[in-house]
Amino acid sequence: MADIVWLTLRLAGVTTLILLVLSTPLAWWLARSRGWKAEVAGAVVALPLVLPPTVLGFYLLIALGPNSPLMAPLQALGVRTLAFTFEGLVIGSVIYSLPFAVQPLRNAFQAVGEDNLDAAAMLGASGWQTFFRIALPLSVPGYVVAAILTFAHTIGEFGVVLMIGGGIPGTTNVLSIEIYKAVETLEWGRAHAMAALLAVFGFAVVLTLLRLERRVSAPLLNER
Numbered sequence: 001m002a003d004i005v006w007l008t009l010r011l012a013g014v015t016t017l018i019l020l021v022l023s024t025p026l027a028w029w030l031a032r033s034r035g036w037k038a039e040v041a042g043a044v045v046a047l048p049l050v051l052p053p054t055v056l057g058f059y060l061l062i063a064l065g066p067n068s069p070l071m072a073p074l075q076a077l078g079v080r081t082l083a084f085t086f087e088g089l090v091i092g093s094v095i096y097s098l099p100f101a102v103q104p105l106r107n108a109f110q111a112v113g114e115d116n117l118d119a120a121a122m123l124g125a126s127g128w129q130t131f132f133r134i135a136l137p138l139s140v141p142g143y144v145v146a147a148i149l150t151f152a153h154t155i156g157e158f159g160v161v162l163m164i165g166g167g168i169p170g171t172t173n174v175l176s177i178e179i180y181k182a183v184e185t186l187e188w189g190r191a192h193a194m195a196a197l198l199a200v201f202g203f204a205v206v207l208t209l210l211r212l213e214r215r216v217s218a219p220l221l222n223e224r
Contacts, residue, residue, distance in 0.1 A: 008174040011086070012154040015093040019101035019150050020143065022094070027105035028131065046099045053096065053159025060092045060164050084166045089174075092164045093154045100149040108142020109135060144212060152205040156198065 030042055048056060063070050064082040071081060082088035112135050158176040165172030167181060175194055182191035 003170060004173060004175055004178050007086075007170070007172075008155060008176075011089055011093060011174060012151045014090055015097055015154045016101075016147055016150045018090070018094050019097060020147060023098070023101040023105050023146065027102045028109055028135070030102070031106045031109035045102050048096050049099050053157070054163060056096060057092065057160040057163025060088075060095065060160065064088050064091065064164060083164055084168060084172060086171055089161055089165045089172050092160045093157060096157060096160045097150045097153045100153045101146045104142045104146040104149060105139065108139035108145075111142075112138045141212065145209065148205060148209060148212075152202065155201065 026041075026045070030038055030045070061083055062068060065071070066075075066081040066083075071079070074082070082091065117130055117134060156176060157174070158180070161172065161174055162177055162180070165174070165177070167173045167177040173181075175198060179191050179194045179198075182188075182194065
């Protein structure tokens, strides 16, 4: 049980760190851009929200499989496939949880306001200085929300990880897959224990987000 929990936490942690890095420039561009290109990019980012996980998992399974053209460069290095590997799970989790990282950051960057950015520019700050000294500090709550949502969403993944991971013990067998296996083998007590653990975790995540939202909103309400 401990190794399954550790594997699940490891997957969620790695996915969260990768997404916070990758989502920052993407969310910044989406927050600052207008026009059809930004709309199309935003729709692509949000696609995992409406696609059935099995559909996304199916195409990822093909893309990461040994016959995929995408695997050709890695096959030259001795990597035949990323399907049914931990690395493959990370790739799938990053894609599946992308909107849960990008959208909070996009909202946070939009909330910074043009006045603050224009003031920094008038004082001679470069684009990089404006981002790191103004936008980034003001967007910390967005990063906290993005990290919590991404971590929690990865913990609860099932369809995608089942399709591209297969539930291999010690490699891709995370908590959600283990619950499914326990139900299949009629191990109700084991399934109850793991399901209750995830239910408590989910409640804690929702409560934390609500309290965070209240703390962030309180100063704004007091200013009015």
